[in-house]
Amino acid sequence: MSGRNILLAAAAVVALAVLASVPMLVSDYGLSLAVNIASYTVLATAWSLFSGPTRYISLATVAFFGIGAYTTAVFVETLAWPLVLLIATGVGIVVAAIVGLATLRLSGVYFVIFSFGLAELVRQLVTWFEVNKTRTLGRYVFAEITASQIYWQLLALAVLVFAIGFWINRSRLGLALRAIGDDETVARHAGIDATRAKVALFVLSTVFMTLTGAIMAPRWTYIDPAIAFNPVISFTVLIMALLGGVHRLYGPVLGVVPLALLFEFLLARFPNHFSIMVGLVFIVIVYLVPRGIAGLVESAVRKPA
């Protein structure tokens, strides 16, 4: 244990204290921006937790986010809040396990295709269920939860996702996943149960997405399937993670902050052309910064030495 590690730990504690006091310091608008950034930080970091080492691109973020949001909408008025979050986690795990077990024993492209339509599938199933069984489409979310409380919960979730990511990188599971990402055949020959490692990590990463959706639901007072399963959310998360860099734990955050601010600006200025703009930003990122900001920083640091 060197002095450098202690310094890093102290810096983390100070940063956390500053971040936790944000709701006391900023205006309502600032707080809503902070909630936005916090939620995308969890989503993008959770996304790269799985997709970073395995290089399997998941396009289903919003499927799990929406499942979480809908669970909240259904149960928030009748059950205690921790119980709601627990149910959301459970539903998310079941769906993720089905998806993972069906596709992750095959090559990556099957997983991508399956995840591509998953949000649309869940959206249609929820719509079908609501129209035929409960005979309502759209629900009001009345909860005694303030924006500050949402922010603190998201911050706690972010700390948790970073802690787990830190731990995975140092565990046998993390080593196994990096081996799979480099060459799956070699990894299998080295005695790694590749399918089990992938499914485990996929489920873990989606739990955070589901929880983010559950926590964010009270931000909208009204949700329907089109709002909860909006594909732009999956897309946004993907862009942010890629811009930041998926091969480092801190990478996605570097993409989240500038893009959240940029999208806020674009949404205000070009509300009708938002998805065109976002698509163009994304294409530029794929061509010009394939390794993300984290990759740029690393090569900039390495060059002078």
Added chain:
Amino acid sequence: MLFEVTLSGVTLGGMYALVAMGLTLQYGVARIMNLSYGELLVAAAFAAFWFYSGLAVSPVIGLIVVPPIAFALSYAIYRILLQPLVRRAKTRDALEVDSILATFGLLFVIQGVMLALFGGAYFSYSFLSVPLKIAGATVAANRLLALLLAVAIGLALYFGLTRTRIGTAVRAVAVDPVAAQLVAIDVRTASALAFALGGALVAAAGVLVSMFLTFNANLGVVFTLKALVVVIMGGVGNLLGALIAGLILGLVENYVAVFVDPGLTLAATYAIFLIVLLIRPQGILGRSSR
């Protein structure tokens, strides 16, 4: 009743088969996993709509005009947008990841343009919607025409690929891009050609679909997904497999829509996809690659 449902299922399946044949060219030959594929179908449907209600031009004429435009557009997309990725990619897997990302961005751009132009509302036009009696069953004339045209296009494609020199070269690239170079096939040109041909096919399918289905700017994703499922189901790069799988999907979907619930058609697609993944992931007519 059953005969009528089967007939309209075959029509839908024929569309899926046509769409999937184009995608199998793009993915099997050009090795581009094109997630913006269905957007071109919707764009073509809007073009046909605009021709018919704006200019009073029949969709059959649209079928002659729109696919060549889509061919040129897809060719340009491949040369400008995707070829840099092909050059950059070290392995096939790397190209797959890059192409997925780039075309995912393209999806939102094209969809955004269509939303800005037409909004999210559903569109349809009434062309040849007269009932015909066939063996006691009633069929809309526009569906029958769409099916016949799809069969004609599919046959033309099949013979074009199996009976001509260029077609044979394209198929050779699908089998082995490295070995194809050894017999003096220009792999880059063949890939660009296959990608553009795929674009023309999906545009043709878009015009046909617009004749008998209502559509909106958000429909592209669903068609892309179904085309992908059909391609996997039939075996990547296999035209006959795409035909069989497309027909199966169209039939199952139509039966589910009529006899179970129209809200569950995508669930039916996914159920089929799951069965394929569990039993035969290389596809009905596919060869095991790994």
